[in-house]
Amino acid sequence: MMWxxxxxxxxxxxxxxxxxxxxxxxxxxxxxxxxxxxxxxxxGYGDDIQRLAELGVKATGWDPIHSPTTExxxxxxxxxxxxxxxxxxxxxxxxxxxxxxxxxTRLLVVSARLKVEAKNNFxxxxxxxxxxxxxxxxxxxxxxxxxxxxxxxxxQSIAVxxxxxxxxxxxxxxxxxxxxxxxxxxxxxxxxxxxxxxxENRELFAPLIEFLTKRGRLPHDSEFHAVGQIRDxxxxxxxxYTIIRTITGAEHWDRIRxxxxxxxxxxxxxxxxxxxxxxxxxxxxxxxxxRAFFGNYRRARxxxxxLLFSAGNREVLRTAxxxxxxxxxxxxxxxxxxxxxxxxxxxxxxxxGCARAYIGSVEGANVVKxxxxxxxxxxxxxxxxxxxxxxxxxxxxxxPLDTFHIQYRDYSDSKNPFIxxxxxxxxxxxxxxxxxxxxxxxxxxxxxxxxxxxxxGTKAGWEEILKVKGLRQAGHRIMRLNNLILPxxxxxxxx
Numbered sequence: 001m002m003w004x005x006x007x008x009x010x011x012x013x014x015x016x017x018x019x020x021x022x023x024x025x026x027x028x029x030x031x032x033x034x035x036x037x038x039x040x041x042x043x044g045y046g047d048d049i050q051r052l053a054e055l056g057v058k059a060t061g062w063d064p065i066h067s068p069t070t071e072x073x074x075x076x077x078x079x080x081x082x083x084x085x086x087x088x089x090x091x092x093x094x095x096x097x098x099x100x101x102x103x104x105t106r107l108l109v110v111s112a113r114l115k116v117e118a119k120n121n122f123x124x125x126x127x128x129x130x131x132x133x134x135x136x137x138x139x140x141x142x143x144x145x146x147x148x149x150x151x152x153x154x155x156q157s158i159a160v161x162x163x164x165x166x167x168x169x170x171x172x173x174x175x176x177x178x179x180x181x182x183x184x185x186x187x188x189x190x191x192x193x194x195x196x197x198x199x200e201n202r203e204l205f206a207p208l209i210e211f212l213t214k215r216g217r218l219p220h221d222s223e224f225h226a227v228g229q230i231r232d233x234x235x236x237x238x239x240x241y242t243i244i245r246t247i248t249g250a251e252h253w254d255r256i257r258x259x260x261x262x263x264x265x266x267x268x269x270x271x272x273x274x275x276x277x278x279x280x281x282x283x284x285x286x287x288x289x290x291r292a293f294f295g296n297y298r299r300a301r302x303x304x305x306x307l308l309f310s311a312g313n314r315e316v317l318r319t320a321x322x323x324x325x326x327x328x329x330x331x332x333x334x335x336x337x338x339x340x341x342x343x344x345x346x347x348x349x350x351x352x353g354c355a356r357a358y359i360g361s362v363e364g365a366n367v368v369k370x371x372x373x374x375x376x377x378x379x380x381x382x383x384x385x386x387x388x389x390x391x392x393x394x395x396x397x398x399x400p401l402d403t404f405h406i407q408y409r410d411y412s413d414s415k416n417p418f419i420x421x422x423x424x425x426x427x428x429x430x431x432x433x434x435x436x437x438x439x440x441x442x443x444x445x446x447x448x449x450x451x452x453x454x455x456x457g458t459k460a461g462w463e464e465i466l467k468v469k470g471l472r473q474a475g476h477r478i479m480r481l482n483n484l485i486l487p488x489x490x491x492x493x494x495x
Contacts, residue, residue, distance in 0.1 A: 037058050038077045039059075041080050078101075084097060085112040085140070093138070113139055176283050182349070189248035222284070261293040264290070265300075268304030271304070335367055337385070364395070366381065376399060379396065385423070390420055390473070
């Protein structure tokens with residue numbers, strides 16, 4: 001790498017006390033493990049490499065300043081972390097991206113800083129700016145970064161977070177990963193009846209139940225190793241499925257099939273943005289899903305297009321919000337916890353998915369606001385959601401779907417931040433703290449704390465109401481200023 005004498009490229013490396021965001025995402029998605037070789041292209045001081053080695057990952061790296069003698073070598077996973085944004089020459093920038101891609105045998109992770117991070121006091125230089133430290137920074141729009149990666153590499157990347165993209169070597173792996181992001185977590189139904197054949201073959205039936213729960217359909221012979229054994233014991237996979245439906249309840253499996261069909265439909269709708277693959281280009285498991293749920297790819301595509309079109313219809317969205325059993329309903333918005341997004345009606349999942357396909361998962365965000373009055377999705381960060389009765393908002397990232405000019409607002413230093421109420425409405429029934437949230441809301445309603453809802457949405461307004469009522473709050477308990485309001489016996493039991 002060569003650099004302009006005005007630019008102090010050697011100053012761009014920073015020390016890290018934790019893994020960088022791109023590395024954390026690769027770990028969370030299961031791509032980084034003890035079996036995968038990792039190479040950090042532009043590793044700086046090598047902090048990520050050291051921490052990965054401590055986790056048992058075979059990790060090496062190269063850096064033109066801090067580790068120039070290390071050989072640049074192929075690896076399963078290659079990370080180009082916040083490198084392209086510090087190269088002031090556009091031609092060299094593209095060359096570095098291509099070089100890193102040539103080393104990635106499975107996955108290249110590319111990250112760069114976004115324009116929402118830019119400061120106004122930077123000095124313009126080339127197609128970016130020079131910081132006060134003399135380092136160059138090219139700040140991107142999310143769409144600009146993704147489009148540049150795709151154009152330089154001739155592939156279709158996937159946005160996994162703001163400023164972070166995954167580039168897959170294998171198109172099948174890419175499509176499987178993309179589809180998995182819209183597949184909700186479903187638990188297998190419990191055994192509720194006795195059946196001699198099932199009891200005699202419980203261990204043999206267990207992996208079939210797991211597959212049926214994961215895919216919502218019977219497996220193809222090539223997808224299931226125990227096909228021969230099951231046929232020997234009970235005659236066919238269909239008969240085994242009939243037995244399973246009998247002992248666990250047919251309605252559970254009908255629901256799972258419908259939900260998996262919706263998951264596939266959401267994926268197909270959103271895949272329209274990146275250029276929906278041909279049927280022959282889909283991984284075999286997705287081809288089999290299409291056949292099981294829609295009969296053929298033509299019908300599946302048509303259903304996906306119809307769903308995507310519906311997500312742009314304000315009245316359809318409003319009706320879906322009104323009918324949603326999950327979420328906190330406001331006149332022009334629906335608020336939902338990120339853990340409950342998959343429980344939303346399919347059209348709302350696609351609506352939110354339009355923003356997520358563009359920006360990826362927003363780190364730290366745990367509440368999503370789906371606006372109906374205007375086409376935009378906001379990702380809100382309430383770090384104390386589980387522990388505080390009324391957590392404070394410390395930041396929001398809004399994605400306007402008509403312009404895609406993302407907006408970030410930092411409330412971490414606000415003396416009067418926005419706070420949440422009625423948290424139980426935002427989460428699904430299975431949320432571990434839902435009962436605790438519900439008890440708090442009922443207690444506060446009984447005490448008349450919601451009589452004037454227009455003033456309790458901020459910390460100052462809420463504290464004033466508490467003061468007027470002679471109350472104070474600690475966690476999920478309300479107390480008199482002098483004496484504790486004793487909870488009921490059920491309040492003492494943690495969910």
